[in-house]
Amino acid sequence: MDFDFTDEQRMLKDSVDRLVKDEYSFEQRARYLAEPDGFSRAQWARYASMGLLGLTFADDFGGSGCGPVETMIVMEAFGRALVVEPYLATVVLSGGCIRLGSSVAQREAILPLIADGSLLMAFAHAEPQSRYDLADVATTARRDGDAWVLDGAKRVVIHGGSADKLIVSARVSGGRRDRDGIALFVVDAHAPGLTRREYLTQDRLRAADIELSGVRVNNADVIGVAGEALPLIETVVAQAIAALCAEAVGSMAAAHDETVEYLKVRKQFGVAIGSFQALQHRAVDMLVMVEQARSMALFATMMSEEPDVDERGRSLAAAKVQIGRAGRFVGQQGVQLHGGIGMTEECKVGHYLRRLSVIDILFGAAEHHLTQLASAGGLIDAAA
Template sequence: MDFELSEEQRLLKESIDGLLGNAYDFEQRKKYIKEKGGWSRGIWSRLAEQGLLGLPFADTEGGFGGGAVETLIVMEALGRALVLEPYLPTVVIGGGFLRQGGSTEQKAVHIPSIIHGRSTFAFAQLEKHSRYDLNDVATSAKRNADGWIIDGEKFVVVNGANADVLIVTVRTKGAQRDQTGLGVFLVPSTADGISKKSYPTQDGLHAADVTFKGVEVGDEAVIGDPEDALPLIERVVDDARTALCAEAVGLMDESLKTTVEYMKTRKQFGVPIGSFQSLQHRAADMFVALEQARSMSMFATMAASFDDNTERAMAVAAAKVQIGRSGKFIGQQSIQLHGGIGMTMEAKIGHYFKRLTMIENTFGNSGYHLRRISEGGALI
C-alpha cells in the first residue's frame, strides 16, 4: 500500500502548516483563548479563505472534494498547534451529517455557510447517564401538527454556547436504550425554549450544558430517517473518532519534539539531561509509542473506504485504543521529563497532555473500545 502523499496533499499540508506556523504559536493561542467563546473569529476566517472549511465537501457543493486523508492532514496540524477553533464539531461532525444524511435543501442552506465561515455547529449528543453509548438517548422529539417538539438535556456540548446550529440526537419512539427510534435534528441555537450553561473545559475549549423545553422545529429540521438514525450517527461519530486520532498524533508529535528540545537545554550536574542514557531510552520509547499511534491513525483513515460497516467500526475502535495508550504514555513522560515546570500553565507541554486526556475520553476511552473489539470478535 502506498502511504506517500500526492502532490495536492503535500500542498495542503504546506498550506495549513504555514498558516498555523505564522498565526498560532503558544503565545498567540493565549490571546485567542481570551476572545469571546474562547476562540478566534479571525483565524476561523483565514481557515475559510484557504478553503480548509470546505475541504470535505463535493466540488458541486462549493467544496474541494477532499477525503479522509485530507482530513487527517488538517487534524494533525490542528493538534500540533493546539488549535481552539471548532473545526471538529463544525466541519467534521456537522459537515458529516449533512454529507451523509442531509437533504438537498439542507445542504443548500447549511454547507455554504460552513464553507465561508459564516456559521459553526455543535453536536448535542451526550446525556447524563449515556456514558459512551450513542443509542442511550432520553431527549425526546414528539410529533405535533406543525412538526416536532423537543424536550430534554444535553451535556458537555463542545462549542455549544457559540454554535449557530445544534445537531441534536433525540428519541422519537421506544425505550431509552433501544437501537431504533432515534432521530437527528438541526436546531437553530436561538430557538425558543433553549437555555445554555457555558463553561471552559480542561483542555482550553468551551462547552455548554443545553436544555430543551418545548422547542418547536419543522420537518425540514430532520436529517435522514427520524426513527432509524443510529447507523448515520455511528458513521459520523466514527469519522469524528478517526479525526480525533489524527489530532492526537499531531499533539504527540509536538509533545515529543518539545520534550527532546527541552532535554537538550535543561542542565543537571553541569550537563544537558539529554546526555543521560536512561532519559535517551525514555525518549526512544516515546518515539515508538508515537509511531504506533501514527500507524493506527492511518489504518483508521484507510478504513473510511471499507464497505463493511462492522470492519470499519472495528478498525476505528482499534485505533482509538492505541491512541489512548500512546497518548497517556507520551503525555506522562513529557511532563516527568520537564519536571515541575511541566505542571504550570505557562509551559505548553501540560496543555498538550490535557488535550490528549480529553481526546481519550471523547466518544469512548480505550477500555470502552477494547471491549467493543472483544465483543465484536476482532480479538479471536
C-alpha cells in the same frame, strides 16, 4: 499499499503547516483562548479563505470534494499547534451529518455557510445517562401538526455555547436504548425553550450543557428519515474518531519534539540532562509510541469509510485503544521529563497532556474500546 501523499495533498499539508507555524505560537494561542468565544474568529475566517472549512463538501456546496486523508492532514497540523477553533464540532461532526444524511435542500442551505465561515454548528448527542452508548437517547421528539416538539437534555456539547445551530438527536419512538427510533434535527441555537450553559473543559476549550423544553422544530429540519438516524450518527462518529486520532498524533509528535529540545538545553551537574542515558531511553520510548500511534491513525483514516459496519467498528476501536494509551504515555513522560515546570501554565507540554487526555475520553476511552474490541472477537475475526 501506497501511503505517499498526492501532489495536492502535499500542497495542502505545506499550506496548513505554514499557517499554524506563522499564526499559532503558544502565546498567540493563549490570546485566542481569551477571546469572547474562546477561539479566534479571525483565524476561523482564514481557514475559510484557505478552503479548509469546506474541504470534504462537494463542489456544488462550496467545498473541494476531498476525503478523510485530507481531514487527517489538517487535524494532525491542528494537533501540533493545539488549535482551539471549532473545526471538529462544525466541520467534521455537524458538517458530516449534513453532508451524509440531509436532503439536497438542506445541503444547499447549510454547507456553503459552513464553508465560508459564516455558520458555526455543534453536535448535541451525548446525554447525562448515555456514557458512550450512541443508541442511548432519552431526549424525546413528538409530532405537533407539521412540526416537532423536543424535550430533554444534552451534555458536553463541544463548542455548543458559540454555535449558531445545533444538530440534536431525539427519540421519536421505542425504548431508551433501542437502535430504531432516533432522529436528528437542525435546531436554531436561540430557539425559544432552548438554554445553554457554557463552561471550560480540562483542555481549556469550551463545551455546553443544553436543556430543551418544548422546543419547536419544523419538519423540514429533520435530517433524513425520522427514526432511522443511528447509522448516520455511527458513521459520523467513526469519521470524528479518525480525525481525533490524527489530531492526537500531531499533539504527541509536538510533545516529543518539545521534550527532546528541553533535554538538550536543561543542564544539571554542569551538563545537559539529555546526555544521561536513562533519559535518552525514555525519549526513545516516547518516539516509539508516537510512531505506533501514527500507524494506527493512518489505519483509522483508511477504515473510517468502510461500508462493513462490524469491521469498521473493530478497526476504530483498535485505533482508539492504541491512540489513548500512547497519548497518555507520551503526555505523562513529557511532563515528567520537564520536571516541575511541566505542570505550569507557561509550559506547553502540560497543555498537550490535557488535550490528549480529553481526546482519549471523547467517544470512548481506551478501556471502553478495548472491552468493545474483545466482545467483537478482536481486530481480526478469529472465526474468519
